[in-house]
Amino acid sequence: MINRAPPDFLTPDMADFSVRVADWFEKLRDNICGQFETIESAAEDSPLSDKPSGHFERKNWTRDGGGGGQISVMHGRVFEKVGVNISVVHGQFAEDFRAQIPGATDDGQFWAGGISLVAHPQNPFVPAAHMNTRFVITSKAWFGGGGDLTPLKPAPKQANTFHADLKACCERHDPDYYPKYKQWCDDYFYLKHRDEPRGAGGIFYDYLDSGDREADFSFTRDVGSSFAGSYVNIVRETMNKHFTAEDRHFQLVRRGRYVEFNLLYDRGTSFGLKTGGNIEAILMSLPPEVRWP
């Protein structure tokens, strides 16, 4: 279990809120892992149904300085590799890093909790997916996150459904969210060196502090649930498609782009790696098998 005792610098209200948020991330993790395991055990007609059904394995890590996380990883016949990580950490940002974080310039104290999911399916016709939501407290406090889809073989129908689901989610909370967060996602998940997007996009938001923290938390919960519901449907819809060795090769080459993005551009990855984060949790995002032919 992750030690979630709130640090002293939080007000009693914020301490209570941080516990509720961390509870939600854990609940979402349990819900998603449960749904993914159900898909695995029901995958009787998939091209890889002769392989054993996958189960999540859990591993705890602790952070020097405060808090820790839980890695859940499954290697299955539908999900070649899927990681769902939750973490609750607190401490003090290094002095030379404080200027980059809102509200951290004073004493650099922070609390951060989040969930992060990356799925790399076996079948080239099942899109890969990424979802992350987080809550950060310094002298300010905000939610951030999003979800995006990376079809390996083109999947325009699934990409449209995914966007429609996220749009509906956004519109339940604020009519401005979807266009703004879709654009943010398109801008962020872009491989400049190849002049191509990482995938079919989705939504990306950060520094969300609308003035109504309960509303922001409600939106963040909805993003997690909507992503999960949408992606589970997409997986079920595509996992039984027949694929060839050529399709598989194409998938492995396209996965190289995923690696290039995460190691060259992803803020979380490079920050985590360069500041002593948990390597296994951070690099959980990398695909299990990749080719640069």
Add this chain to the structure above:
Amino acid sequence: MINRAPPDFLTPDMADFSVRVADWFEKLRDNICGQFETIESAAEDSPLSDKPSGHFERKNWTRDGGGGGQISVMHGRVFEKVGVNISVVHGQFAEDFRAQIPGATDDGQFWAGGISLVAHPQNPFVPAAHMNTRFVITSKAWFGGGGDLTPLKPAPKQANTFHADLKACCERHDPDYYPKYKQWCDDYFYLKHRDEPRGAGGIFYDYLDSGDREADFSFTRDVGSSFAGSYVNIVRETMNKHFTAEDRHFQLVRRGRYVEFNLLYDRGTSFGLKTGGNIEAILMSLPPEVRWP
């Protein structure tokens, strides 16, 4: 063919010298490619001798602004993927980049020629290898380069031989070179996030301008030839070793470290990618097949 016409800003002496240097890089490329193809065609006893013998394929690219390069890549039964790139480029560094380059603060004009080699062998017992030498002219001029070995399965004997060969090379030119350039290599090819070296090291040097340009050129030629001789011996010595599926898996996982280094830390890779270099030439260094299980 690469257009090697020296740009106007070079003095006649420097223009002549730049042509000699570019000639050498091409000659070294031809020599190495020839030796590697000989190894391929003679690999009758290797575990993969049922596969066809590899041959280098060439591709030219031109650079917007001046010059270009030639990619030589081979996919064979000994060398799963080996790239040997040469390039001769010139132009003007972007203003915000000039401060990082010696002698470029004035007008930012430059000429650069070089050779770059990365070999990823099939057999996990054959170390991967990297070699690069280059000559750069701004208002200053210098040589840089080096060679290093990345055993996938541990290969202490080969690593020792490789270092002995590079040490002998260095000592033919300056007794200070080997300890200094070995340390530079150890410092440079280091994965900070994993607290581990990329491989068994070698030598790395840059900004070499001893005051005797012919001597520096002679050293750089010797580095290229010594690397080639040493590595060809190492490949011949290890290529027929029997390996298992477990050895292969281990190799593919270790290759992930190679990718992590090149995309997270390598100066040439990130600079090239972020400033519009030739993607295919720059990413030639990435292994053909990789696993992050």
